[in-house]
Amino acid sequence: MRAIGLNGFGAPEVLVETTRPDPVPGAGEMLVRVSASGINRPDVLQRKGAYAPPPGASDLPGLEIAGTVEDGDATALAAAGFKIGDRVCALVAGGGYAELCVVPIPQALPVPAGLTDVEAASLPETFFTVWSNVFDRGRLQAGETLLVQGGSSGIGVTAIQLGKAFGARVIVTAGSDDKVAACCALGADVGINYKTQDFVAEVKAATDGKGADVVLDMVAGAYVAREVQCLADDGRIVIIAVQGGTKSEVNAGEVLRRRLTITGSTLRPRPVAFKGAIAASLRTHVWPLIEAGRIKPVINKVFPAAQAAAAHALMESSEHVGKIVLDWKA
Incomplete structure (x- = not known):
């Protein structure tokens, strides 16, 4: 062959x-x-x-x-x-x-x-990954808000569509205005250009200060601490890649006080x-x-x-x- x-x-x-x-x-x-x-x-x-x-x-x-x-x-x-x-x-x-x-x-x-x-x-790869991590591990429910880091990727476009199909509000980050527009055309409710906007502030503004219930994170590194800041009480961060590095520093007091979950998996x-x-x-x-x-x-x-x-x-x-x-x- x-x-x-x-x-x-x-x-x-x-x-x-x-x-x-x-x-x-x-x-x-x-x-x-x-x-x-x-x-x-x-x-x-x-x-x-x-x-x-x-x-x-x-x-x-x-x-x-x-x-x-x-x-x-x-x-x-x-x-x-x-x-x-x-x-x-x-x-x-x-x-x-x-x-x-x-x-x-x-x-x-x-x-x-x-x-x-x-x-x-x-x-297969993106649908297996998103289902396992967003719905099984992240426990996304209808009416909750999902933040997808890297919304224009293969994983991202799948997460947008699945999140919307099962009743979630979807916020995405992407690296250009054109990519943000493409994500919104696929159904994302809010698009954030991470190169020109602060995604923490934008997520807070888009959720009236509540924050996202689930974050699908392909970056890790320094992003995790910022994701904790824009997470709702009882929120869940699911890490599936470490493009931003393997080391993260988070405020453990926030994790305790607001009952946050930081998890991840490889398939x-x-x-x-x-x-x-x-x-x-x-x-x-x-x-x-x-x-x-x-x-x-x-x-x-x-x-x-x-x-x-x-x-x-x-x-x-x-x-x-x-x-x-x-x-x-x-």
């Missing part, structure tokens, strides 16, 4: 097209003929040598795919309602940058009706059963909204798979709004 591998660690140019033996599915797994692969920030970190695949995972980058079931554990496929030839999208722990990918069956979902494989490949190393439970929740609660057109994939650009280096360069530029996808059929 064709694949995109790493010729060392470093700049996007270390991503090179190569060939690998076709993978073979084992018990509880399916083999997917990949049509499209999503690009995500963890792929960039892996390319730089900063995010190794978990034990047992493919060394190839790629955490989300869409394509057609080609082979697999017949009993497990039938139990999950899949068969050979079905179109699926899936979250994987690695190996997504290839024409064939082995997928744990619980981590696969049917391609939502009406979507192309390219659109479907943009869904990639979690067990199949955990990811399978998220997939089941998405299939029940979110997939019908996608099929009804209430939630839509937001794709910034599609690259032929051979141009993975250019796709990574765009990801690192942060000039995109939404997802970047590799097309294996281009």
Whole structure:
């Protein structure tokens, strides 16, 4: 099979097209003929040598795919309602940058009706992440306010749409007025240009001084102390990336006095059963909204798979709004 591998660690140019033996599915797994692969920030970190695949995972980058079931554990496929030839999208722990990918069956979902494989490949990583962290860990409820740091990212555009679909008020930060406008066009109630505005003051003003109930934080570092300042009583900060650094200093007295929660998680190393439970929740609660057109994939650009280096360069530029996808059929 064709694949995109790493010729060392470093700049996007270390991503090179190569060939690998076709993978073979084992018990509880399916083999997917990949049509499209999503690009995500963890792929960039892996390319730089900063995010190794978990034990047992493919060394190839790629955490989300869409394509057609080609082979697999017949009993497990039938139990999950899949068969050979079905179109699926899936979250994987690695190996997504290839024409064939082995997928744990619980981590696969049917391609939502009406979507192309390219659109479907943009869904798993961000939807699994947002559902697990905003709704399961962050316990966002209808009527609450969600602050999304980095609203124009793939995670951000997903969080905006899911937050609104489930009755929350959504405030976002983004790095330009154009990105703020794009977020508001997707449904965000308030957009803040973090380069020209103080997000703490803006969140306070937008909530009549109450603050946000849940913060989805991809920055960490010095942002955490500022997020504590703009958090409502009983509020929750959920950290899912540390682009601003791993060290944060917070006022522990505020945490105690106002019953705040600061938590976080990474999804990639979690067990199949955990990811399978998220997939089941998405299939029940979110997939019908996608099929009804209430939630839509937001794709910034599609690259032929051979141009993975250019796709990574765009990801690192942060000039995109939404997802970047590799097309294996281009």
